[in-house]
Amino acid sequence: MTAAIPDPARQPDLRVSHAERDAVVEQLREAAAEGRLEIGELETRLEQALTAKTYGDLVPLTADLPPVATPNDGKPLVLKGGVHGATRNGRWQVPARITAHGGVGGVKLDFTRTQCGLREVEIEAHGEMAGVTIVIPDDWAADTGGLEPGLGGLKDKTTDDRRPGTPLIRLSGNGGPAGVVIRHPNKWERRKLKRNPPQ
Structure with missing residues (x-):
C-alpha cells in the first residue's frame, strides 16, 4: 500500500x-x-x-x-541522502529494486508499515558519510552476503524467523565510512506500531 x-x-x-x-x-x-x-x-x-x-x-x-513519482516494480527507487537525508516510511509502495546513497544526511528505509507482495527486494546500499539504516518487520529476513562492509561496516541485527510468503531482502553495495545497518524495529518503533498498528 x-x-x-x-x-x-x-x-x-x-x-x-x-x-x-x-x-x-x-x-x-x-x-x-x-x-x-x-x-x-x-x-x-x-x-x-x-x-x-x-x-x-x-x-x-x-x-x-x-x-x-510513484515507483513500480520495473523501475528502481533511488534515494540520495544529500544534505538533509531521505526517508521512506509509513505505507509506501515497495519496488523490486532500491538504491540508497547515504550522502551526508543519511537514508532510512522503514518497511514496518508496508504491504509488500514481492518474494525478494534487492537493496543496493552505499553508506557514504552518514550511513543507511534499513528496518524490516520481524517476520522478514535478510541476505547481507553481497554487501562489502567498508570502513563503517555492516550491522546485521535481523533474525532468521522468516514467515512463508514474506519478502527476503537481498543487500548489496558498500558500507563506506558510516556503514549500513539492517535491523528489526527497536523499542520506540515497536511502541509506535502498537499504538497505531499497520493496516
Whole structure:
C-alpha cells in the first residue's frame, strides 16, 4: 500500500491520516534536497505538516511542488541522502529494486508499515558519510552476503524467523565510512506500531 498523497479535490475539512502526513513530510524533504525549498521554508512547512488535522491544512504545503513519482516494480527507487537525508516510511509502495546513497544526511528505509507482495527486494546500499539504516518487520529476513562492509561496516541485527510468503531482502553495495545497518524495529518503533498498528 502506497503512502497516500493528499488529494486536493477532497473536502478541506476532512481529517487526514498518519500516512498522508508522512507522505507530505517526505515530499517536502525531497523538495528541499533538490533545492526547491530553503531551510527556513522546509522547517516551517514540516512543522505545519506534522500538526495538520485536515486536508485544508495539508494540501497547500505541497501545492507549489511537482508531484512525487510513484515507483513500480520495473523501475528502481533511488534515494540520495544529500544534505538533509531521505526517508521512506509509513505505507509506501515497495519496488523490486532500491538504491540508497547515504550522502551526508543519511537514508532510512522503514518497511514496518508496508504491504509488500514481492518474494525478494534487492537493496543496493552505499553508506557514504552518514550511513543507511534499513528496518524490516520481524517476520522478514535478510541476505547481507553481497554487501562489502567498508570502513563503517555492516550491522546485521535481523533474525532468521522468516514467515512463508514474506519478502527476503537481498543487500548489496558498500558500507563506506558510516556503514549500513539492517535491523528489526527497536523499542520506540515497536511502541509506535502498537499504538497505531499497520493496516
